[in-house]
Amino acid sequence: MKISFHSTVLWTDSTIVLAWIQKDPSVLKPFVRNRVGTIQNLTEVSARQHVPSKESPADIISRGIDQEKSKIVICGGLVRRSYKIIQ
Numbered sequence: 001m002k003i004s005f006h007s008t009v010l011w012t013d014s015t016i017v018l019a020w021i022q023k024d025p026s027v028l029k030p031f032v033r034n035r036v037g038t039i040q041n042l043t044e045v046s047a048r049q050h051v052p053s054k055e056s057p058a059d060i061i062s063r064g065i066d067q068e069k070s071k072i073v074i075c076g077g078l079v080r081r082s083y084k085i086i087q
Contacts, residue, residue, distance in 0.1 A: 010039070
């Protein structure tokens with residue numbers, strides 16, 4: 001089965017992470033610099049979005065919300081993982 005992806009959106013509830021991704025990687029420490037550089041090379045600026053922590057479905061369990069009683073619907077989906085070596 002072949003799956004095509006037409007767009008990708010990266011969501012984070014961390015404004016610090018968004019600030020890092022907007023910087024020139026050379027001003028960051030090596031660990032962060034390497035990851036930020038990868039994100040910048042592989043994604044468009046418009047694909048990087050902020051979600052308030054209270055609205056992030058990724059944190060639903062840590063907030064103690066009962067999924068059975070919640071109006072939030074979590075749907076399973078396909079996860080595409082690709083790795084590219086950047087030298």
